[in-house]
Structure formats: C-alpha cells, structure tokens
Amino acid sequence: MKHSERILYPVLFAVLLAAPLVLDRYWLDVLNSVGLYVILGLSLNIILGHAGMFHMGHAAFYAIGAYTTAIINTRYGIPVLWIMPISGLAAALFALVVARPIIHLRGDYLLIVTIGMVEIVRIALINNVFGITGGANGIFGIARPDLFGFKLRQPQHFFYFIWLFVALTVFLFSLLENSRFGRALKYLREDEVAAEGSGINTAHYKLAAFVLGAGWAGMAGTIFASKMTIISPESFSFWESVVLFMIVILGGAGNIAGVILGAFLVVGLPEVFRDLASARMLVYGVAMMFMMIYRTQGLLPPRPRVYSLHTVRETQ
C-alpha cells in the first residue's frame, strides 16, 4: 500500500465508525444508501469492471434477491438473515440460466440483451408472475433483521450492519482480484482471443463472473428488503441498472476504491444538492457526458500491478 493510503484508510475507517454519533438520521440513511450501492457496485464491478462485459441488467439480480427474501419471509416467517444466502443463490441460479445462452455475444449486443432481460423481470414482477410477487403493490411486512435477538430498526443499527458487510465485500473481492480467477478475468477483458489462445476457457470464466456478481447482488437485495420492509417493482427498473452502471464506470471500472468513490458521488451528491430538485437530474446527465469526455477511465482507474523483480546475479 502506498504511504498516503496507509494513513487514509484508518482515518476513513475512524470517521465512518464515528458517523452515527454525530449525524442525524437523514444523513445516516444517506450513508446507508451509499453503503448498499457500494455493495451492489462492487458486485457489478466483477462483471463489468473485471470481466469487461457490458451489463445493464444488474437490477434484475438485485430484484430477485430482494423478492426471494420478501416472499420467503412473509410466507414462511423465516428470519431474514437466514434467507440471505438463499437469495444470493436464487439470483446466482437465475444468472446461470439466463447468461448461459448470451455469454458469447459481442459487447453491444450483450448490452441490449441485458436491458431486455431487466425489463422482462420488471414486467414479470408487476404482472404478479406465479401469483407470488404481489404485482405493482409489491410485498410489504418484511421483517427487520434479527441478530441473536437484537432487532435492527434504527438507521444507526443498519449503518453498522451495512458497512460491516461493505468491509467484508471489499476484503473478499480484493482477494478475488489478486487471485487466479481475477487475473483470468482481467486477461479476457483486455483481449479475449489471446486469452482463449492461452488456454483460458473464456466462456467458463465469463459465466462464473456473472454468477458471482449476481449472487452477491442478490444478497444485497436481502439487506434492501429488510431495511425498507416493503419492496415494489418500481425500485428495480432499468434506471436502477443505469445508476449501478454509472457508479462503476464513473468511479473507475475494475478498481474497488473507484467503485466506492463512484457510489458516494452518484448516490450521495444528489442528496447534498437536494435543494436543486428539478435541475438535479439535468446536472446528472451533463456530468455523465462530461466525465466520459474528459476522463474516460473513471475517477480512479485500476492501477497496474507492480511486481518486484529480483535481480539475477550473473554467474561467473
């Protein structure tokens, strides 16, 4: 780690730890929102940033996770935290089924298909597919998380819960980034044909990236569902996917710190500028264009990995 980072991270950590003590519930809720989007952004980062696949349907996985939690919790009364892995699994399975036929598509086409997919999921949710999704009303009465008898209700509780999950996510994904899996993904993002030529089974890795990203998003869905206690299809529109997409791209695709920054900017800034209300979205749009023109790689692009070479002593 660079020297500046060694100071920066602990300071940030301390600030975040202290936040619930100083901030009012509104700003805490904003930070909670940011945290949730960090988790989602990081899950999309695997697909979009590391594997380089144009994916604009991430909200669908998020939705499946949230709805799985909602349905199981409201029908069978199982505590929300137990359902989290199930939600992740459901989203991952869905990704597996859906991604399998489209994984080989070229960039733009993949983009379009993912847009179509997220719209179909949303319409299915609104139309109360299989009779369990509650239609446009959504599902309400989802229980709050129950940690060994302690119910999480206030924004402060959720703050620690969410940000702990964020820390976990960051930790796991950093490990992933530097693992063989992560390297394979980066290789196939840079040059798919060469990667295939080097013996990497690109289809296999792409699919794995999709499934992993989806599963994690599904678990984020659980947190969302239990925090809001009601969910409806409106929260999972194509626009949500656009927001997630922007967080990754604008922040720096492929870089964990970039995604975190992206979440703060994309979700937090509009709150800071709440008073501008109607013009807010306009500024959003302009910012997107501006960013792409002047800093395509995002605010914090991924740093190249530095390997130290041991000098080889010349043999006499």
Place this chain on the structure above:
Amino acid sequence: MEQFFQQLTNGLAVGGIYALIALGYTMVYGVLKLINFAHGDLFTIGAYLGLTLLTSLALTDHVGGFLGVGLLALMVMGLVGIIGMLLERIAYRPLRESPRLSAVVSALGASIFFQNAIMLIYGAKFYVYPQDLLPKIPVYIFGMPVPLMRILILVASVVMMVALYLFVQKTKIGTAIRAAAIDQGAARLMGIDVNRVIMLVFCIGPALGGAAGMMVGIYYGQINFTMGWIYGLKAFTAAILGGIGNIPGAMVGGLLLGVIEALGAAYISIAWKDAIAFFVLIVILIVRPTGLLGERVAEKI
C-alpha cells in the same frame, strides 16, 4: 378472423412509427457503431417543437391542412437535424478514439439531459396537439374503418425509407456513408471527409426521428416529456430485429415488431405485451444476432 385482420392493421400502423424511428438508430449505428440512447429524446423534441411551431406560427390557418402539416414537418426535421448535429459534435465526437463504452455512457447522459431539459422548459404536464389538423375520414379496408392518418403514417414511413435507401445506394454521398460504415480508416484514405459524413448521418437520422415525433403528436394528440423512452426502446428493438445498420431492415423490423406486439396483445395477454417484444429481441440476438436482414460481419482478430 376479423379480429386477426384488425390487429394486423393495428400492428402495421404502430410498426410504421417504430420503423421511422428505427431508421435513425440504424443509420447512426451503421456508421459509428454507437447506440444513440438520446435518439428517443430527439423524437420527443420533434413532437414538442412541432407543437410550439404550430401554435406560434398558426401554419394550418394560413396554408391549410396537408400543406401546412408538410411545411411543419420540414421545419421540425430541419431543427431536430441541427440539434442532432450539435449532439454529435458535443457528446460523441470527442469520444471517437475512446473505448465504445464511453460513448454509450455519454449517450445515456445526453438522453437524461434532453429529457430533463424538456421538462424544465415545457413543464411536466401533458401537452395536446390541436385536433382538427387533418381530415379524419376513415378508409375502409376489408370492410373495417381505418383512420386516414394511420395509413398516411405508414405511407410516409415507407416513402421516407425508400428515399433514404435510394439516397444511400445511388448517390455519391450515400456511397460515402456506406464506405464510412464499413471502415472509417479506409474511407478516409479514399479521400472521404468522414467527419462530414458523420455529421450528415446525425442530421438525417434525428430529422427522421423528429418527424416521427411530430406525426405521433398529430395523430395521437398527447405528448409528454417521457414519451421518448418507450418509443426509443421499441424502435431500437425493431432496428436490431431487422439487422442493425441495415435500412430496409429497420423498416421490416419496425413493422414486424408492431405486428408481433399487436398479435401478442390480442392472443396472449395485453399486460405482457412489452415482455413479449423483449423476449423476441433476446431470442433473435441469440439465434441470429445480425438480425433478419443483416449481413454477417466477420470479427477481426
């Protein structure tokens, strides 16, 4: 059986509009390989500009029905064409050398910008075109009354498509456009001013979209700032269906999509209509990614 034909005509009429918007998408994609997300909003701008011009200039009072509307269409097309060129200059040209993804994001940003700009300028309410611009005589096909305007829209779409097709195939500039679509670098080497070609494409495509917007306004009457979203997405689907980059493909795709939607609504379910359309899109992309009329493009290694 009667319902089938009724729905078929319904579908063709709607498809005509999709086709017109799809033409714009397909042209831009053909040359720049860019999905211009802002195209749907250019369509909306066309609708709004049409209304503004209509009310401020009171054309139809001076010049009378068809001629007035025709003039209006030309004005709208000109204005939206200019906006299209500006869009290209500001949002896309700087990104010519950048990875494709950046242009897509910029396009999304442009779309958001336009939509909210319209909302801020005109307000959030629905606007309505004056009613009696064109005669509403129903024309009888197979014994069913079809409003004149629907046929007009279909005819206008076909005419514009044929004109565009001939332009691209037969004229020198059209050939330049096709050359740039195949390989920009080689086209430049041949002495073609690629920048000008692209500007032209961004003038024609949005102009067609704007004209479609105006027609939708006149026919359906009601416009609002979010209308570009759904039409844009459908038209986009239509372009893909027919083969993106392919002009007759856009026409075929548009009509086909309209018919699939209408029949899907009639025989399966209205509520799932859009999902059916998207599903068809996904199937086509998996089974035949180049679309129905598209050419196979070899992937360069």
Place this chain on the structure above:
Amino acid sequence: MKKLLSLVGGMSLMLATSAFAADTVKIGLMGPMTGAWAAEGQEMKQVVDMLAEELNQQGGLLGKKVEVISEDDAGDPRQSSLAANRLATQGIVAVIGTYGSSITEASQNIYDEAGIVQVANGSTAIRLSEKGLKNFFRTCPRDDEQGKVAVATIGKLGFKKIAILHDNTSYAKGLAEEAQTNLKGMSIPVVFFDALTPGERDYNAILTKMKASNPDFVFFTGYYPEAGLLLRQKKEMGWNVPFMGGDAVNNPDLVKIAGAPAAEGFSFLTPPLPKDLDTPEAKAFVASFQKKFSTEPKSIYPVLAGDGFRVVTAAIKGAGSAEPAKVSAYLKTTLKDFPGLTGKLSFNDKGDRIGEVYRVYKVDAQGNFVLQP
C-alpha cells in the same frame, strides 16, 4: 481524500440547515416534484404554499408563522424514504403527502417512528390505514369505497357485461380488483379483465381485443392521459360502448386529449370538483388559485393536499398545541364535518376519511364535467 471531503461537506451542510431553525411552525410537504408524476407534485406544492401564505397573512398559527418545507420523492419508494428521513430531521409537526400508495407506504414507518402526523392526499390502497399507525390520516378515500360506488352505479344503470381495464399500477389495479369482487358479489359477469401499459400511445390492439369480448360497459381505472387516448381511439374505431373511469381520470386535459366529440358521454367517479362545491371556502380557494397561477387547479389530488394542510392547521389551532399526539387526537375525536375544499371532512379511528365522497360526473357535448344526481 475526496470521500473525506464530501463527507465533511455533507455534515457541515446539515449543521448549517439545522442552525436555521427559527421560531416557526413547520409543516412538511412530500410529493413527486420530479419524475413521472411531476405535474401532480408541483401543483401540490403550489396549493399548499398558497394556503400557507394566506394563513400567515391572517396571523399564522399559535402566534407564529407557518413554514412549509417541501421534499421531492420523485414517485419512487426509495427516494420517498430518503425524503421522509430528511423531513423527519427538520422539526416538522406534520407532513402532507404523498401521491402514490407504494410511495406513501415507504415513508409511513419513518414518520411513525419520528412521531410525525402524516396526512396522505393521493394514496388509496386499503392496507395503508390497516396497520395501526396512530398518526396516519388521509384526505383521499380508499379503493374499497370507490369500488363500491362504481359497482353501485353500474348496477343502477343496468349493464350486463362488464369489461375492466387497468394499468398495473397499485392504485388502478387495486380499484379494478375491488370492482371485480363487488361485481361478482352482485352476479354481474366480468367478460374482460386486463391491463394496458401506461406511456404507450397506441391502444387499438387492446380496444380491438376488448371489443371482441363484447361487453356493454367498460370500466377503466387508470389515469387521464391513457383515458383520453382510449376514448379518442375507440371513437375512431367506431365503437360506441360507454366508458367509465375512476378518479384518476379527473383532469380537464382529459377532454383536450380525447377531443370533445369522443369524450362526450364518458362518466367518471371523483370527489366533487371544487367548482361544484357550494361552500365559500372552496369558491374562495379556486378564485385565489386562479388569480395567483392564471389557471384553475387541474387535478383533484393537489386540492386534497390543500385539505390536508387545512385540517392539520385547524387541528393545531383547535388543540392549542403543535404536539403530534394532541393533533392526532384532535383530528380523530374533535374534528367533525370540517368544511373542506372537497366536502365535509371527518376521520375515523384508523385515520380514514369518513363519509361518502365519491360522486359520478359525466362529460357533456361541450367537454364540461357535469355532476350527476
């Protein structure tokens, strides 16, 4: 570094705004100022701001000025909870809003936990007042009441085969289902039940399909933009079956969109329009709105928001205190037959508006909305 700066920036902004807590009675307004229903939200703000201004000119509330703080929920449940949290930290006594049942629902728990009185003006889903929330009220009626009146009207007019069309939003679907249940109870067959997609323009396919099922009456529970298009396109098709709408079609633009010839004969349910209320309050309200904004209020929901504001301020005045618990109690027990802009207002123990609010209106040949007996 940037993260730290933005965090610090946000915190100082928050501290700055709370420092501005002057001595006023603060009432919140939450509505869709942006997004798909921006037209409703913006008009809600106009109405409530105007009423607050008038109240302040008359001396304010409990000797202090009334301050209206508005927040945008963008018609989205997630934004709604953020907006609610924002308002909850501003020291408001009560909040008016919002429009859209699922959007209101996202904010209910937040206001309840903060002990703020909430008066919804455009959320008719039944379950909102079935949760035992002590400080939740609404000036708009519930879907079950509207469904009953709709079906009673249909029964009275003697139609035998009904088609029901909604647009899949929670409001429209709820109302449609209510109507369907009630019709079943009256043994009147529903031959068609489906939803259209709002935002589209071409409904010929749907109309053709509906026509094929041969109803003699159609009940459309969606919003006025789609209603206008439906009426216009059905006339072009040459189909003359009578249509009736729910209260979301109540908007003068309906006739503009459909065209007077197509709109003629269309009937709909709504709380009485301000122009049909005889009370001096309503007349004065419409007049001052007209003077200030050069147009009449377009939609009924902003007017219901105005009523929400008026009952809350009346309750504060009547209870002599701005404490939410006292205001709630006053609204439930002491406030009876309050002269509202939309009719007499009283609340039951669940916070719902008591009384039959819905009337049937018909569109005449000139495009006017005429109250039916």
